[in-house]
Amino acid sequence: MNSPGALAHHLDGIRILDLFAGPGGLDVAAHFLGFRSLGIEWDRNACETRYAAGLPTIHADVSVMRQTRFHEIPESVDVLAGGPPCQSFSVAGTGAGRVALDTVKEFIHRLVSGEDEGEIDQELHALGDPRTALVLEPLRWLLKAIDTEGRDPYNVIVLEQVPTVLPLWEVYAEVLSSGEGRLGGIKYEAACWALKTEQFGVPQTRTRAVLVARRPGHGGITPLEPTHLPFDLYRRKRQATRTAMLPTDAPDAKKPWLSMAEALNAAANIQGSPVNVSRLSTDDEMKFFVVSNYGSGGDPKNRGRRLSSEPAFTVTGKISRNKVYKSTAEYEADKWDRFTIPESGVLQTFPHNFPWSGNDQAQQVGNAVPPRLGMHVLSNALRGDAPSAAELAAATTWPTVPRSTTHELRSIGCGDRSQCPPTSHKVTPVRRTPAP
Structure with missing residues (x-):
């Protein structure tokens, strides 16, 4: 990282460090809550989206950053957040992390007890999928802060992952509460939950394992209170009308879950929005259904369906492969549409005008x-x-970001590219066929 003047300008007052930051889901959340954040992200395409959005970013490997560039993190950071890559733990992924779940639990205790990290790394790499080890990075960043002279431990820790990682977050909570070993008596109040996104106003069914930990004196931890009703996946219970789900006058009554049609219509009605769903509407009414790219019930050929009056399937990097039909006639004629990137982002609750950039944008969204x-x-x-x-x-x-800001953030995050992940800026030359 270079340009000290730009650093002072863009990184002033940063409170949140977002590991594995992606295109900026947590950073966007922090922005609208009034908190400044800094993300570390290895994927160049996600970094381009972040730069375009005005989000301070370091294009680097999280592990390398911790080991050799920890001093570059602003001292104002007192919140550690992150969502380690989920592929080895996800049901749709390799499964290596799920198989090794009990082993990874042991690694958490071994790291805190002070065992040699080199030996632990060798054993972690033997698990098959190197991404499995990344779930330990937030703990290693905390221990690094504790071990570094002149640094204070983080006051707050926020982690999220796929629901299969909840047992690991429970072990995290256990060791953080103990203050033992390398924690040096530093204790946290910690809690973790499996949260359904549609219960918090996200027009999508998706469950995330979340951990929140705070140092004593920063307020006790209370469970998150859902604002919306859950979406029941069982077909017989999905037939209930929206009228039957309407909230009562009780002050604690929850709203119905948000549907795809409601979210997309709301975005399309904002002036200047790139979301244009007129192609999905018939007679001025949005009625469509989505056929998933994934199989259902263990059968890869049994594609699930969702109505426009229901939340979306979990938005993954393959969302652009889902097929959208306006009618049964279109389905029978195999005449389908796709969600655009802005529409996919809205289903993830990104702002309608979020500046998706770089390649692999569907993967970034997912x-x-x-x-x-x-x-x-x-x-x-x-x-x-x-x-x-x-x-x-x-x-x-999302607020408009000047191109000059994007350029400055790219200069800070990538600099001369010498410290970016190896080959991440490599461009494969296009082979041109000689003219006959």
Whole structure:
């Protein structure tokens, strides 16, 4: 990282360090809550989106950053956040992490007890998928802060992952509460939950394992209170009308879950929005259904379906492969459409005009934390309450970012590229066929 003047300007007042930051789900959430964040991300394409969005970023490997460039993290950072890559733990992924779950639990205790990290690394690499080891990086960053002279331990820790990682977060909570070993008596109040995104106003069914930990004196941890009703996947229970789900006048009554049609219509009605769903509407009414790219019930050929009046399937990097049909006739004629990148982002609760950039944009969208869920989690962790209605309403539109800011952030994050991940900026030359 270079340009000290730019650093002082763009990294002033940073409180949150977001490991494995992706295109910025947690950072977008932090922005609308009034907190400044810095992300570390190895994927060049995600970095380009972050630069275009005005999000301070270091293009680097999280592990390398911890080992050799830890001093570059602003001392103002007191919140550690992150969502390690989920592929080895995800049901749709390799499964190496799920198989090694009990082994990884042991590694957590071994790291805290002070065993040689080199030996631990060798054993971790033998697990088959190197991404499995990344779930330990947040703990290693905490231990690094404790071991580094002149640095204070993080006051707040916020982690998220796929639900199969919840047992690991429970072990995290156990060791953070103990203050033992390398923690040197530093203790945290910690709690973890499996949260359904549609219960927090995300128009998508997706479950995330979340951990929140705070140093004593920063307020006790209370469970996140859902704002919306859950979506029941069982077909017989999905037939209930929306009228039957309407909230009562009770002050604690929950809203119905948000549907795809509601979210996309709301985004399309914002002036200047790139979301244009007129192609999905018939007679001025949005009625469509989505056929998933993934199989259902263990049968890869049994493609699940969702109506426009229901939340979306979990938005993954393959969302652009889902087929969208306006009618049964179109389905029978195999005449289908796709969700655009802005539409996919809206289903993740990114602002309608979020500046997706670089390549592999569908993968960026799918890898991200839904910002609306992030707002609820961060607000709970940092303020002990839920985001306000005004904050949630403002989170639909992203501020315009000058090109000069994007250029400056790229210069800070990539510099001369010498410290970026190896080959990440390599461009494969196009082979041109000689003219006959």
